[in-house]
């Protein structure tokens with residue numbers, strides 16, 4: 666095995682830099698600087714022209730940036746679906762943008778509203794709720810609000826890791842690729858890097874250190890909690906849908922449509938059928954155009 670010391674790396678970098686700055690390599694250095702400059706300028710100009718276009722969406726119209734529509738559901742990200750479902754529930758006018766899915770925090774979704782950018786599905790929902798004076802949880806008691814928040818966090822910060830574990834580690838993105846309508850070489854490359862990043866995140870967060878059986882058990886517990894609390898009610902907190910239902914819709918939709926062959930879809934079918942009915946109910950209510958939102962549309 667070849668072992669490279671830190672000292673050798675420093676020497677290599679220093680010599681390389683000296684060569685780059687020397688007169689002998691001037692044509693190469695100039696070419697490299699010009700190419701990088703041209704790429705940076707191109708990125709800057711495209712970003713600026715996209716923002717100009719979004720500004721024409723109209724006053725108080727939300728531009729929702731996310732990943733493209735896919736074959737079996739309107740998207741493969743639970744968070745984008747959560748936010749889009751909320752916009753529909755709140756009847757806030759919006760347009761979708763798929764050209765720049767990653768926002769100022771490097772994640773999807775994010776929105777542009779009247780020229781301002783906001784990121785993170787939860788923070789965006791809270792901001793829009795204040796701006797458009799929509800609070801679907803206002804009829805809930807303090808205790809019910811606490812329960813709704815707990816379920817919301819459980820889905821976004823716990824269940825989500827269990828789902829990522831299956832998608833990126835166990836399934837190696839096969840189900841995700843099946844759900845994707847255009848599998849280009851670029852997409853495969855992007856998925857390769859995303860997978861590497863998510864596996865690292867899974868390890869740091871801790872879920873990646875468990876066995877597959879242990880993670881499955883955790884997901885089952887989460888789904889059981891949602892199923893039992895939902896019971897026979899039409900929506901999680903009662904007779905009317907509220908913000909937390911949008912989150913549940915985002916996650917249940919992923920399991921039902923974009924996790925083929927996973928133990929989670931089997932759990933929904935065999936053990937928690939009320940969760941499937943709940944997803945259908947929300948879908949009928951808020952996504953009457955579901956089929957047109959698939960890619961290709963049905």
Ligand SMILES: N[C@@H](CCC(=O)N[C@@H](CS)C(=O)NCC(=O)O)C(=O)O
Nearest residue numbers: 742743744771772773774785786787
């Ligand atoms: N807390 C964030 C989570 C968003 C998130 O994790 N988005 C994923 C897609 S499901 C993403 O953009 N991943 C891209 C990446 O990590 O590079 C939210 O609620 O918006």
